[in-house]
Amino acid sequence: MTTSISNFSHIGRRLFLGAALAALAASSSAAESxxxxxxxxxxxxxxxxxxxxxxxxxxxxxxxxxxxxxxxxxxxxxxxxxxxxxxxxxxxxxxxxxxxxxxxxxxxxxxxxxxxxxxxxxxxxxxxxxxxxxxxxxxxxxxxxxxxxxxSDRMAAQKVLEDMKKRGFKSFALLSDTGGFGKSGRTETLKTAAAMGMTVADDQQYGEKDTDVTPQLTKIKTSGAQAILVFGTGQAPAIIARNYQQLAMKQPLYTTHGQASLEFVRIAGAAAEGIRMPSPALLIASDLPDSDKxxxxxxxxxxxxxxxxxxxxxxxxxxxxxxxxxxxxxxxxxxxxxxxxxxxxxxxxxxxxxxxxxxxxxxxxxxxLDVSAFRMVEVKGGVFKEVR
Structure with a gap:
């Protein structure tokens, strides 16, 4: 009987040790995965x-x-x-x-x-x-x-419209794409404009894959808008910039942080010059004071x-x-x-x-983030410079 109990104890210890080693192996495997x-x-x-x-x-x-x-x-x-x-x-x-x-x-x-x-x-x-x-x-x-x-798109709209107001503009045209970002941006811009007392003189849309937005810009040109905001991503806003230049439009052109990239400047070429947009600090990092975190x-x-x-x-x-x-x-x-x-x-x-x-x-x-995370930048000489 004693032998039997001892044998069971030995088996129990072996089972316990085996279970412990398996758990350790599983834990080690998880740690190494x-x-x-x-x-x-x-x-x-x-x-x-x-x-x-x-x-x-x-x-x-x-x-x-x-x-x-x-x-x-x-x-x-x-x-x-x-x-x-x-x-x-x-x-x-x-x-x-x-x-x-x-x-x-x-x-x-x-x-x-x-x-x-x-x-x-x-x-x-x-x-x-x-x-x-x-x-x-x-x-x-x-x-x-x-x-x-x-x-957010709301922050971008706020930053752009604040800059327009500083320049004395009271009305603008909105040109947004039909994708998710453009749709949401349009909604937020219209709400922000109403809250800030800005007039939307024209409200046009374009497809994300459009290769010519001249018809919409032609309407905007005669709309009485004092400035233009393009709300979209991808390459279409660069095409819009070129169409804008071809039409010799005079209203200042803005985009959003969806274009905050030198790739946009490369695609738009000379048409990018003078365009303003809100941007993170990255594009002007070397010009920041050393105290900027x-x-x-x-x-x-x-x-x-x-x-x-x-x-x-x-x-x-x-x-x-x-x-x-x-x-x-x-x-x-x-x-x-x-x-x-x-x-x-x-x-x-x-x-x-x-x-x-x-x-x-x-x-x-x-x-x-809040709107202070944005810097207003302008394309000058093919690079981004902070608007001060």
Missing amino acids: PIKIGSVISATGPASFLGDPEQKTLELYVEKINAAGGVLGRKLELVIYDDASDANKANAFARRLILQDQVDALVGASTTGSTMAMIPQIESAKIPFISLAAASVIVEPVKKWVFKMPH QKAVSIAYAKAYQDRFKMDVSTFGGYAHDGLMMMVDAIKRAGTTDKEKVRAALEATNGFVGVSGIYKMSPTDHMG
């Missing part, structure tokens, strides 16, 4: 203007982070898909990232349309998500698992990007930089990849210095 960051961007199609620098930035900084030891002792693995500027593809890729790739967090998409297509699945799966698109509707109303990096991080990002890719940095890549680095910061503060804990850490972000602004998230604000 990479942290998966999923992303859907528009590297091709009309929004490649946004997605190409975003993809380059994400790949560059995942490499840099891993070279420095990773996060929580684990490497990052970037799982990235190109939606070709198609919201339906973004929706399908979101499903793949969640169900097949089993990512820990998401950074992207490039456009408002793609972002909105992805959100229902992300909210259902309860995965922390930072969008690189701008429309207010992404985070208004607040969605528990959704955050975004770019300044964003100067060091902006210059470091610009140098890293330009050294690697031999091309100009853009604010769109800057949003990807900030989104990835904020997600990494949240994972570090959470001390885990537990999705709820990472989400809570994102929501508690306070004083995060990015190239796009200094972020302060809260349960009621999943963007974390």
